[in-house]
Amino acid sequence: MIFEDGAHLDAGHHPHRRIRAACWSALLCGLGGVTVSPAAEVAAGSDLAPPPPFRAPYVPADDEVLQQVPSTTDPAVTNMRQLRRSPDAAPQSLPAAKTLADAYIDYGRQVGDAHYAGYAEAIIAPWVRAATPAADALVTQATILQYRHQFAEAREYLQRAIKIEPRNGQAWLTLATLDMVQGDYATAGKDCVQVTNTAGVETGLACSGNLRSYVGQARQSMAVLQQVEAADAAAPASYKAWIEGLLAESAERLGDWPLAETHYRSALKWLPRDNFLLVAYADFLLDRGRPHEVTPLLADHTQSDTAFLRIALAQAALHGDQSQRYIWIMAARFEALRLRGSDYFGREESRFALQLQHDPDTALDLALRNWQVQRAPWDARVVLEAALAAKRPQSAVSVLEFLERTHLEDPILEPLYHQLRAQLATAAGRQ
Amino acid sequence: MMRRVAQSLVGCALVVWGLSATRTSHAHSASDAYLTLSAVSVTPASSGNVVIHGQWDIALRDLDFVLQLDDDGDGRLTGAEVRRHQSDIEHYAYRFLKIGEPGRVCAIKPGRQMVDDHADGAYAALFFDAVCPRTSRKITLNYSLFFAIDPSHRGIFVMHGDKDVATALMSPDNPRVDLSF
Numbered sequence: 160m161i162f163e164d165g166a167h168l169d170a171g172h173h174p175h176r177r178i179r180a181a182c183w184s185a186l187l188c189g190l191g192g193v194t195v196s197p198a199a200e201v202a203a204g205s206d207l208a209p210p211p212p213f214r215a216p217y218v219p220a221d222d223e224v225l226q227q228v229p230s231t232t233d234p235a236v237t238n239m240r241q242l243r244r245s246p247d248a249a250p251q252s253l254p255a256a257k258t259l260a261d262a263y264i265d266y267g268r269q270v271g272d273a274h275y276a277g278y279a280e281a282i283i284a285p286w287v288r289a290a291t292p293a294a295d296a297l298v299t300q301a302t303i304l305q306y307r308h309q310f311a312e313a314r315e316y317l318q319r320a321i322k323i324e325p326r327n328g329q330a331w332l333t334l335a336t337l338d339m340v341q342g343d344y345a346t347a348g349k350d351c352v353q354v355t356n357t358a359g360v361e362t363g364l365a366c367s368g369n370l371r372s373y374v375g376q377a378r379q380s381m382a383v384l385q386q387v388e389a390a391d392a393a394a395p396a397s398y399k400a401w402i403e404g405l406l407a408e409s410a411e412r413l414g415d416w417p418l419a420e421t422h423y424r425s426a427l428k429w430l431p432r433d434n435f436l437l438v439a440y441a442d443f444l445l446d447r448g449r450p451h452e453v454t455p456l457l458a459d460h461t462q463s464d465t466a467f468l469r470i471a472l473a474q475a476a477l478h479g480d481q482s483q484r485y486i487w488i489m490a491a492r493f494e495a496l497r498l499r500g501s502d503y504f505g506r507e508e509s510r511f512a513l514q515l516q517h518d519p520d521t522a523l524d525l526a527l528r529n530w531q532v533q534r535a536p537w538d539a540r541v542v543l544e545a546a547l548a549a550k551r552p553q554s555a556v557s558v559l560e561f562l563e564r565t566h567l568e569d570p571i572l573e574p575l576y577h578q579l580r581a582q583l584a585t586a587a588g589r590q
Numbered sequence: 591m592m593r594r595v596a597q598s599l600v601g602c603a604l605v606v607w608g609l610s611a612t613r614t615s616h617a618h619s620a621s622d623a624y625l626t627l628s629a630v631s632v633t634p635a636s637s638g639n640v641v642i643h644g645q646w647d648i649a650l651r652d653l654d655f656v657l658q659l660d661d662d663g664d665g666r667l668t669g670a671e672v673r674r675h676q677s678d679i680e681h682y683a684y685r686f687l688k689i690g691e692p693g694r695v696c697a698i699k700p701g702r703q704m705v706d707d708h709a710d711g712a713y714a715a716l717f718f719d720a721v722c723p724r725t726s727r728k729i730t731l732n733y734s735l736f737f738a739i740d741p742s743h744r745g746i747f748v749m750h751g752d753k754d755v756a757t758a759l760m761s762p763d764n765p766r767v768d769l770s771f
C-alpha cells in the first residue's frame with residue numbers, strides 16, 4: 160500500500176521505529192499484526208527493563224483520575240474562558256482577538272503547555288492573513304513562532320511589523336530577544352536602543368541589562384536590573400518575577416550561588432508555578448548537587464516535558480528505583496515530538512542523550528544542530544559537555560570562538576572551555 | 591514616567607515575558623492525535639464492501655478544551671466524567687474525519703470508546719469501522735480535527751497493510767491522504 164499524496168513522515172524509515180510513539184499499547188500496534196511492546200523495546204537496550212508504564216486501552220473506573228486539566232478554580236482559566244467570548248461577540252475587533260491570544264500565550268508559557276500557542280495562533284490567524292495586517296497581529300504571530308523556535312519565520316514577521324509600524328515597542332523588544340537567543344549581541348544592543356525609544360526607558364534598561372549578562376558584564380547587568388526593579392515597586396507580579404529571574408541568571412554568571420538562589424526563590428514567590436522559572440531553578444539545584452530537592456519542586460509539573468527531564472535527571476542522580484521508568488517515558492516523549500515533525504528540543508534532547516542515555520556522539524550531534532539556531536549559555540554548554548564526552552574537541556571550535564568573541568562569563572562554561580582548548584592544543588602539538 | 595511604564599506592562603503581558611533569552615525552550619509538546627487504520631477485509635464477501643478497522647486516540651486534554659469534560663471544574667478528569675461525555679466526544683470527533691469521495695463515501699460506524707495512555711497523558715480511544723463501497727482501488731481520507739482551533743495540531747496517521755505499515759502526518763497544509771489498495 161502506498162500514499163499517493165499527502166505528507167509522508169519518513170518513507171524510508173523502518174516502520175517500527177516510526178510508529179513506536181504512536182503505539183503505547185500493544186493492542187494499537189497489534190491492530191495490523193505488528194507487535195512492538197514497550198517492554199520489549201526497553202529490554203533491547205537495557206538490562207534494567209522496568210515494567211511497561213502504559214497499559215492497553217482500558218475502560219476506566221468511575222473514580223479513576225485520568226488526566227489533569229486546567230481547573231475552573233484557577234482565575235487564569237476563567238479569565239481565558241471569558242475572553243474567549245469577546246472575539247465571538249466582536250469578530251471584527253483585533254484588540255479582542257489579541258487580548259485572548261496573549262492570554263493563551265501567557266498561560267501556556269506559565270504552565271509549560273504548547274497547546275495554548277496553537278490556540279493563540281488560531282485566534283490571531285485571520286488578522287495575520289489580512290491583506291494589510293496590523294503590526295500587533297504580526298508581532299503576536301512572531302511571538303508564537305519564536306516560542307516554537309521557528310526563529311527565521313519569527314524574524315520575518317517582526318521585520319514586517321516594524322516596517323508597518325516603526326515605533327512598535329513590542330516588536331523591537333521581541334526582536335531584541337530573538338537576537339540575544341541567537342547570539343547576535345551587537346544587533347541586540349541596537350534593538351535595545353530602539354526599545355528605549357519606543358517602549359520607554361525602563362523597558363530599554365531591562366533589555367540592555369539582560370544583554371549585558373551575555374557579554375561579560377554580569378555585574379553591571381545586575382546593577383541595571385536592580386535599578387529597573389527599584390524603579391517601580393508597584394509593578395505586576397509577572398514583571399517582578401521576570402526581573403528576579405534575570406537577576407538569578409546574572410548571579411549565576413558571576414558564580415554567586417547564594418545570591419542566585421535568593422533571586423530564584425524571590426522570582427518563584429511572585430510566580431510560583433511558572434514553568435520557565437521552575438526549570439531554571441531545578442537546573443540550578445542539579446548543578447549544586449541537590450537533586451533531592453528537584454522532584455518535590457516539580458512534582459505538580461510532570462506534564463511539562465522540560466520539567467519532566469529535570470525530574471528524570473534528578474532521579475538518575477539519586478539512583479532512584481523509578482529512574483529507568485522516567486528515562487523510558489522521556490524517550491517516548493521525544494519520539495512523539497519527532498513523529499510530529501518537531502525538532503526544537505535540541506538543548507534538552509542533547510542533555511538527555513548525554514546524561515541519561517550515555518550516548519555522547521548523539522548528544523554532540525544534537526547540540527551542534529541546536530547551536531545552529533540558538534546560542535544561549537545553556538546551548539553552548541551542551542555542545543562543550545558533549546564534545547568533551549565524545550572526545551571530539553574539534554567539533555566545539557565554533558562555540559569556543561563564540562565564547563572568546565562575546566566574553567561570556569560563566570563559571571561552569573569556563574573549565575569546559577579550558578579543557579577543550581587544552582585538548583585542541585595537545586592535538587595540534589602532535590601533528 | 592514610571593507609572594506610565596508600569597501601566598503599559600499591566601496592559602501588555604508580552605512586554606514582561608517577551609524578553610528572556612535563555613529561557614525560550616517551551617515545555618510541553620503540542621497537540622497530537624493518533625489515527626490507526628488496520629488491514630482491509632471484505633465482509634461479507636458477497637457485499638463487496640471494504641471494511642477498515644480504526645482506532646483514533648485523541649488527547650483528553652484537547653477534548654476538555656473544546657467540550658469542557660471536567661464537569662465539576664476541579665482540574666481532575668475522572669472516568670465517570672469522560673463516560674458521561676462519550677457521545678459528545680463521538681459527535682465532535684467524527685465530524686472531522688471523512689473517508690471516501692463524493693458518491694463513494696465510506697460509512698463510519700463508531701464502536702466502543704476506551705482510554706489509552708500515552709507518554710503525555712490519557713487519550714480517548716475511539717474504535718470504529720469504515721465501510722467503503724469497493725468501486726475503486728483508491729480511498730481518500732480527509733482529516734481536520736482541531737485544525738480550526740489549533741493549527742499546530744497534528745494527526746499521526748498509521749495504516750497497517752497486509753505486509754507493510756505506512757505513516758503520514760496530517761496537518762492544515764496536508765489534511766488529505768490517498769490510500770491505494
